Amino acid sequence: MQRRIPLLIVLITGIFGAVAFFVPYPAIRSADEIMRNDVQRIIAAFSLVLGVGSIVQHHLIKIQRKAQFWQYSYITLIALVITAIIGLFGGIDIARPGVLPTRLGNFSFHIQTIYSNMMVPLAATMFSLLAFFMSSAAYRAFRARNLEATLLLLAAFIMMLGAVPLGRLIHRELPAFAEWILAVPNTASKRGILFGVELGIFATSLKIILGIERGWLGGGGK
């Protein structure tokens, strides 16, 4: 029973979701609208509770057990609580204040201020590190060892030059040639890959809807 009910829910909602996409009958349409606008939103709200609960539990256990880098868990939890409180009650910015005072003299800590001055630089810094790893990898590993690697290297050169305005200065047709590589050989191979991927998604979805694939239930699909 514990397994049959979830499998039945997936079977019914899966088939309904697929059918509703193709059947314009008003009753099906309105039921589909309720499923999307109400049921899915309620499920999404529960997933938020689960998500917050999971992250809090994970870090509390880490602190309790004094696991590696447990001190950072305090930062995560404190940041989570403070950001949530400011986001919920502190308003968006100076022009749109909330019920919670989020200004000390000239210093404001509204959610938009926190986002623009903490979240954005931190995320940008992490992403920027990729450029350094990429350049190091390009220097150490990008070798023209055989024909395939040489072709890859040449294509990379053309694309890199085509992706900056300097390419046009080297040769007028270089950006157009880079565009052609993307539009023709790349598209041809991508289409093939996409067909394969979509067929794979279709097959896996069918297996889940029909209850053949049960890994999502937990317990290794037994």
Place this chain on the structure above:
Amino acid sequence: MSTTRENVLIRLQKIDRRWIYLVLWLVVMIPLLFPFKIQPQPSPTVEKLFNYIDTMPENKALAISVDFTPDTRAELQPMVVALMRHAFAQKRRVGLLAISVYGLGLAEEAIQQVTAEFNTNARTHEDSVIYGEDYVFWGWTTPVLTVMLGMGERITNVFPVDYYGNRTESLPIMRYIKNYDDIGILVTIAASAIPRSWINYAQVQFGVNLSCGITAVSAADFYPYVNSGQFIGMLAGMKGAAEYEQLVAQRMKKNGMDWALRNRGTEAMSSQTAAHLAIMAFIVIGNIAYFATRRKRK
């Protein structure tokens, strides 16, 4: 091969990676501080999107879905800004939304910047842009499917309140933007596979016109959709943003809005050019050192 040259090549092969990091850092930083002027020439995909928005019927709105996260802000935020400037310069209504929560802050930044630019420089009331009349920020809601399919039926049902807490039904602009039928084009700015979902749900079901602005590395993934006509043009990476900025700057000049606004994408092109050249130089040097020492070993 002389021993000295051989030693140099061996040392080049074993160079400490921190030297590479330092060179790249300098190559990125110096052009940012002392930029050299580069005038990007619009590519066909960028021109196609620009021309479409430029000649869009007056009663149709531009929708921008801010679907990226702060890590790709440098590359993608200039696209949102340029698209908003273009729509406002052409007196088209704009609606913004975010598929990811992270997009909210980025969209808000772009709104604050562009509306300040227009309202500071406006000479008449008609030149200014007013919230709820000329633009609306619907905000974010979940799940994705609800947004993409629901907007085809009635946008106010999907977003009963906007980002600022106003009832969307009460906003005058919503009398003109009811669903996808009133949207001339929806441009999704993303660093993920979200543009594909817009095609799968919004376009296949409701036929809405779509385009996308994506990071340079993911451009290859979306070319099949540009070729098939499912995306009307595309902005790829910082170069795409810079090209669009140039087209918008020309349009604004023609419309008497020569305000000398900052174009972040164009400004960053000198740094990106230098970085690309540096990486190419790294590859060449790495290969020379590799082949020279390999030949010697044989």
